[in-house]
Amino acid sequence: MAFSVDLLIEAVIFGLLLGCFYAAVSIGLSVAFGLLDVPHVAHPAMLILGSYGVYLLGQYGVDPIVAGLLLTPVFFFLGAGLYRMYYETFEKRGQSAAVNGLAFFFGLAFIIEVLLVVAFGVDQRSAEAGYIGGSLKLGEFRIPFRLVVAFGVALVLTAALTAYLSRTFTGRAIKAVGQDEAALRLMGADPVRIKQIAFGIATGVNALAGAMLIIVTPVEPTMDRIYIGRTFCVVVLAGLGSMSGTLVAAIILGVAESIVLMFLGASWAPAVAFGLLLAVLAFRPKGLFGR
């Protein structure tokens, strides 16, 4: 499409909203991978699982956001259990855990994917709510309302998690556990229990993020593959474990993707996240706000 300033402004606004949505889907990974160093490649698959959970509750007339909140505790315990399993089988054994731990999460992602295909089929599914169809008029620009909702929830989610991690004892302990387990033990906290809680939070957030996903776009079971690129791009670009960095990095990705979408076409868009990811890994593996 030909270049014009109006289109560029529209792309940037759209990208800003999209970016906040990407922050919501990535923030769980930012905790699991960024703070805990767990190679959680199955994070995007869990996200899609969350979307399907919301879809399922939607069949009984539950609003997507309410469904996301209802599923959050379920996902918290799912995540805590998963971390326990990962700890007992890999972290405790140490050494060769690298290859096997990665393979474990990669295999898990495909198991979730196939189970979703078996349960729901390969067709796209979407959520229903009053605010999904309409759009917000802002002068000349029309902004889809579903993106505004995702934007708001994403901001609240990021702010809440940032506050939790820096204000509460458990939150601070989660931040500390990735840096120095021995010191944490001296402070009277059990590192494994702390990590279990952190992983539970990282997974619990996915229920709400999954609700955002199905509000923004219809989902299908293999969608997790493209979100591997988006979520890891955001977390790596942010710099491991930086919550506010996650928001900034997600907005950069959202704007970049939206500009490519507008001026080069949809067929190039999937490469943006992966290209950016590769570029960051090659030139600045520490990310923007790396520790």
Next chain:
Amino acid sequence: MRFWSICAGFIVLAFGLVQSPVNDYFFFAGFVILQAIVLATAWNILGGYAGYVNFGVPAFVGTGAYAALLVHLSISGPLIVQILFAALVSGALGFLVGLISVRLRGIFFSIATVALVFIMETLVINWRYLGGATGLQLTRPTEAWPFDGYVRMLFWVMVVMAVIALAIARYIQDSHFGRGLRALRDSEDAAECAGVPTLRLKLMACTVSGALLGAAGAPMPMYMSYIEPYSSFNLVYAVSALAMPIIGGMSHWIGPLVGAILLATIQQIVTVTISSELNVLVVGVLLVVFVIAAPDGIVGLYRKWKASSK
């Protein structure tokens, strides 16, 4: 010596088999299992020996397939030229991945290889000449002398490729090269300090592994007589190529062979009798069960059993 006679024996035996009046379906299914052997063996050179987990197998397989297609479309070159060109291009891609590994270890390396899959896929989708997003229908050449049909020839070519891949893996394992890779897998810094040329070894391992993966993908367009980007760059290749060596055992070249035969055969049976979705489930479940319960694979279980029965 014994290894080489067995190899030659297999190639001759396979040649006799393709001349026999066995049903074409046998070769169609056999091709998939042989391809799995090449993929698993090639993956293990980098993943098993050096400990660098490559999630980007589809990037190499797809690149190989499309490189072969390019040769077919532009100069209508014969299969052997297609395979060699595919190996060359994928080998170059492997070299690039090797350069990435200078700075990236562990999961960062793996995620970078996933990125490669989607970048190559996007390039192909936007390349009209190669069929773009919709793909291309191809007709197999009818002539395949001295073979009775093109699929039979592809089967035999895959047998040769599997033998070559296994011979390379076996050679690397017992050589200076393989010992260097194992050293850098256990501790890259220690290996570097001990004078192991880690960068050169990693570049070589990536190039060899990439070239073999690409060569295994090269016959795909002719085998399917159809090619399109989404199935060529499907991440299912990645999880299979990783599951087979882990299930078989990564420490010995025979592990990927055992894992590939076992898993690919189960997959073929499940695909035919139940559904193609469930065969991915089989791969995933077996992979997770093995990494938890038997991280050294079947080879490891066998060694344990032998040690305890002594």
